[in-house]
Amino acid sequence: MKISTRFSDSIHILAFISIYQGKIPLTSDNIANSVETSPVVVRRIMSQLKKAGLITTVHGAADPKLAKDPANISLYDVFLAIEHDQHLFTVDDKTNPQCIVGGNIQDTLRYYYKQVETSAKAKLARISLADIIDSIIVKQAQKTNKKG
Template sequence: MKYSTKVSDAVHILAFIQLNSTGSLSSDSIAKSMHTNPGCVRQLMSALRKAGLLSSIKGHPWPSLAKEPSSTTLLDVYKAVEGDKPLLHLDTHTNPECGVGVHIQLSLQDYFDQIQKTAEEEMRHITLQDILDRYQEKISGK
């Protein structure tokens, strides 16, 4: 089962740009930090740009944050790269003739919706600055 790391990767990109403003910010440089390919970085950067979280000019390797880190929330990043995709997914490939197969999914949907709402509310209160501050704590050994 594959799961998405888009939010984590998008935060990585934003943090890399904020923390390395004097170094190379090409998609190649960022991709090396993420152990991925530059195309993946460009796709995420495009989504961040469309969401108003990143400023860049195509063909120029000097992107910058479009807003202060304290004004960008984890929910902003999540919505930018995942859109309306939920965190949890139902298995829609159950046997339609099995009562459990049908009704357990319907029962779970209410809880999954509640979890989504709670998670989004939490993400609304976590800023990129909070994440950068935690990063600084981690590298300083606190």
């Protein structure tokens, strides 16, 4: 089973827009080059981000902008925009109800998964896009200082 990267790609796109605003044309090609995906995927994600009110775009212009200050965009906001409050974990509903494990695993896992999911979503709500951008800038400065 392949795990989707749309959420991390969305955060990548938002950080790219913020960091490169006014420095380079913010075309879907340029953004896709950074994400290492296709411009079509970038446009689809940006459409979802726009629908969620996280970015603004003008048709035909390579100049998307964040709709809010990065400090006011939480990772949970991005998660909701892209995953629509999707569950982080799924339980296999096809287990043998006659087996002790198969008959009880579903409710047991749902109980624990719900706890983990609630904690994870609460943590995502406390991390802002500004936190991510600041970390990117610090990491890049560290790389630059090691070279120089």
